[in-house]
Amino acid sequence: MLWPMIALPAVAGVALLLGGRRVDRFAPGIALLTAVATAVLAVLNAAERPAVSAPFLAGIPVSFGVDGLSAVLIVAVAVIVVAVLIFALGDLGSDEPRARFHGLMLLFAAAMLATVTARSLLPLLMAWELMGAASYALIGFRWREAERTESGLVAFLTTRTCDLGLYIAAGAALAGGAGVLALDALADLDSLWLHVAAAGVLLAALGKSAQLPFSFWLSRAMVGPSPVSALLHSATMVAAGAYLLLRSAPLLDATGWAATATAWIGVGTAIALGAVAVCQSDLKQLLAASTSAQVGFMVLAAGVGGVAAGSGHLVAHAVTKSLLFLTAGAWLTALGTRSLAGLRGVARSYPLAGVAFTVGALALAGVPPFALWPTKDAVLTAARDSSVALYAAGFAAALLSAVYAGRALTLVWLRPLADTESHWDSEEPGTRSVNSAQAIPLVALAVLTVAAGGMALPVVHDRFAALLDHDSAPAPGWSELVVSGGVAVTAVSVVALLVRRRGDLPAPAVLAGWLGLETAARRLLVKPVLATARTLARFDDRVLSAGVDTAGTGTRALAGRLANVDDHALDTSVGRTAHGTRVLARRLADFDDHVLDAGVDTGTHAVLTLAEISDRRTEHDIDATIRGIAAATRQLGRWARRPQTGLVHQYYAQATIGIAVLAVVLLLLR
Incomplete structure (x- = not known):
């Protein structure tokens, strides 16, 4: 069942892309049926846990397999894809190229499924590349608008640069004796190549997961359609980097330095991007910054060896964040704005979406009994066993989560101001309604977000850890859960009170501008690269081209x-x-x-x-x-x-x- 699970969405996606506008009318139905069939295959594979291998290069096979970690992720990815494609039925305009959109979404899903089931670097590299190409095309889907094309290019080039780390890791694996490039063999490399491979994996994962200093590309990626944001930035693209680090935890630990660096980068991102999220005036930008921050918890878990804790947080975050992104997309379709100033009181006007957003925001804040409350504490418990300083920093990041989630939740429930309607239709003409195709996945994801709070129960936590083959994973005690839940409730309440009295929280420019990360990247990376490119272009014109002309x-x-x-x-x-x-x-x-x-x-x-x-x-x-x-x-x-x-x-x-x-x-x- 493993080959069909990957091949089905890939073949259907290619067929839709080749069909083009001629099959626009049938594309949504074909894509949804394919996604449902893929989800069924994912459940079957999670139960059976098959492994397949095919010879490719001499001595280097292409191997896929389902173990505890990938079993959880393939089901999560497949379910999110189904929910997002249902939402897209009511979100995508009838005049837009639906076949291209759905074809790219299916190709992206196939690449993600291949990524989480790859057992060696060769198929991982292939899937990683396809995922990057599909994400670039999806972010710049409405390519006729220059801003969207430029933003897609920024996201692509940033992640593409970091992707070179995987090639470095593959080269180190070959040089170090891991001839079949198996992921499990990386931790056994010779000393020098062990460090090189760990550095390459860390670079690729940090770039894909929008961790410091590469977080800025996620801000640019918000120009994509709402279903794209919900899929790429919840359970798939940004989660792929965290998954790679969780999968490579033995490699990181074997180096003596990579695990510590990973943990501190993760918690540093959680704090810095949490502060950025607090200061955003755009709802999708707030959710994007919070995505980097929450993925930081997963990276922290990988650094301290908390694979079960990080995996649980990954799944809970996927459900929660897809719910929040889809709700923001529904309001964007209805009112034509992403501005929090224009969304004041929107939860009152569209109560079903408002309740769904409330569930997602409370989960994001760490309020009991919702999804991220127990999984966040599981990560903090793993961090405490490794370092008290990491635990304290992680707790501060969790407090920031309550602040930015509480701010967004308060603003969407406040009564509109006199100038609120002036912000409407600033992004696109609003329909003034949330249709049933948009509402159905919101309800389903809200239910899953509440159900995921069951991870607080010891029996559920233990069974989840056993599913991942990590029976010894430490669980947070009830005292920790009660304290963290109480802190989250208090923080949300205080923020709500401040926003009601002051209208909103202050937003320092450096935080509102994502710490100036993109500007710094342009100065330190883009300009030198462009200067090098211009130099090489002149060399090409004056030396190589002249040589060719002279030879002719x-x-x-x-x-x-x-x-x-x-x-x-x-x-x-x-x-x-x-x-x-x-x-x-x-x-x-x-x-x-x-x-x-x-x-x-x-x-x-x-x-x-x-x-x-x-x-x-x-x-x-x-x-x-x-x-x-x-x-x-x-x-x-x-x-x-x-x-x-x-x-x-x-x-x-x-x-x-x-x-x-x-x-x-x-x-x-x-």
Whole structure:
């Protein structure tokens, strides 16, 4: 069942993309049926836990398998995909290219399922690349708007740069003796290559999960459609980096430094981006910053070895954050704004969505008995067993969660102000309604968010840990749960009181601007890269291109000289031959004028004719050969220049097509 679970959404996605606008009418139904079938296969695979392998490169197979960690994640991913595609039925405009949208969503889902089931670096790299390409296309889905295209490019280039870490890790694995590139074998590498592999994995994971200092790309990614935000930034793309670190926990621990660095980067992101979330005036930006912060808890768990705690938080966050993003999307469709100033009182106008948002926001705040309350405390318990300082920092980050969630919740329930309606329709024309297709997944996800609070029960926690094959995972005590829940309730109440009295909380510019991370990246990374690119472009124009032009000119000149030499040599040779023939003819004529005269004249004429024909044919053949070589050289030059467009996304598309061809070859030859 494992191959079909990955192949079904991939094949359906490719078919929709190839069908284009001709199949727009049928695309939502096809995509939803595919997602439901994939979810059924995910449940079956989680129960059976199969493993499959196919030979590919010499000694390096492509291996997939389902264990405890991937069993939980494939079900979570499949369920979120179904919910998001149901929401998209009522959110996507009828004039938009639905086949392209749903095809990309299915391809992305297939890549994520392959990522969490890959057992070696080779299939992980393939899935990781496909996920990056699909996310770039989805974020910039409405590409005719320059801002969206630029934002998609920023997100793509940031994560793509960090993705190089996986290639570094693969190279270290080969050099260190892990010839099959198995993920489980990375922790057993030789000392030097062990550290290189850990650094590569950490770089790739931090970039994909929008951790410091790469968090800014997630802010740019919010220009994508609401279903894209709900899928990419809840259970899939940003979660993929956290999953990779949880999967690689033995590797991180074996280095002696990577685990500690991972834990502190995670908790640092949770604090810094939590403060950023508090100061956002845009609801989707607030949710984006909170996503980086909450993923920071998962990264913290990976650093302290709390695989069960981090996995539980990942699943709970996926359900909660998809609920919040979809609710924000429903309000964006209804009122045409994401501004918190324009969303004041929106929960009163649309109570069903308001209740759903309330459930999600209270869970995000860590209020009992909702999803993130027990899973956050499980992460803090694992951190406390490792370091008291990490625990204290994590507790501060949890307090910030209550602050930004309480602020958003209070604003959407406050009565509208006189200027609230002036913010409406600032993003797009609002429909002033939340339709049933949007409401159904909100209700389902809200129920799951409440149900996930059952992780507070010891029996549920223990069974979840056993499912992950981590029976010894420490559970938070009831005293810790009560204290953290009480702190969260108090923080939400205080924030609500302050917002009601003051209208909102102050927002320092540095926090509202995501700590200036993108500006710093442009100065420290983008500008040097662009300067290097310009230098290489000048080198290409002035050296390589000039060399090619010089070689072409030289070839033509050489051909001309050879032609002249050929003409002169042939003419001389033919002239000498003709002269000798004439001399011989005269002597023969003198020898026997009366007997052989007629025969000699005829022979001489024939020889002269043959010499002229040979001269012309030889010259023609040489010229034709030279012209053919020159034409072939020019054609090869044109073909070589054709893919050199200078557009990064086209280079990436070429690489993606190459990977897809390799995958097809693998399936045909396995």
